[in-house]
Amino acid sequence: QVQLVESGGGSVQAGGSLRLSCVASGVTYSSHCMAWFRQAPGKEREGVAAIYSGDGSTLYADSVKGRFTISRDNYKNTVYLQMNSLKPEDTGMYHCRIHSGSCSLDATLVFVYWGQGTQVTVSS
Numbered sequence: 001q002v003q004l005v006e007s008g009g010g011s012v013q014a015g016g017s018l019r020l021s022c023v024a025s026g027v028t029y030s031s032h033c034m035a036w037f038r039q040a041p042g043k044e045r046e047g048v049a050a051i052y053s054g055d056g057s058t059l060y061a062d063s064v065k066g067r068f069t070i071s072r073d074n075y076k077n078t079v080y081l082q083m084n085s086l087k088p089e090d091t092g093m094y095h096c097r098i099h100s101g102s103c104s105l106d107a108t109l110v111f112v113y114w115g116q117g118t119q120v121t122v123s124s
Contacts, residue, residue, distance in 0.1 A: 002113040006116065012120075016122070019081070022078065023077060023078050024077040024098055035051070036081045037105075041092075046107060048068065048094070059103050095116075
């Protein structure tokens with residue numbers, strides 16, 4: 001059974017930085033995509049960034065390009081999200097997701113695994 005455990009969330013002021021981590025266990029995919037999504041109260045879950053295990057290619061939402069960086073450590077089965085220049089609109093619960101195959105930021109994909117999430121709060 002695949003399990004994802006996120007950590008690194010917290011409360012920061014606008015302009016600050018946070019680094020999120022997601023550790024995966026039980027993964028048997030030969031190739032997979034790990035991604036970060038976020039959900040603010042009253043809003044739909046949205047894709048933030050994704051990274052492919054095969055070639056390390058990445059996807060980013062337009063709203064975070066230039067501010068967030070996704071990276072991975074395949075030996076540790078861990079994906080990171082470095083978030084800089086944080087804005088109040090970045091506030092939300094950040095969830096990690098994994099699935100086999102190429103990457104997508106589509107939040108409606110099926111046959112995926114989700115973590116429980118870590119809260120990020122950015123104050124102005």
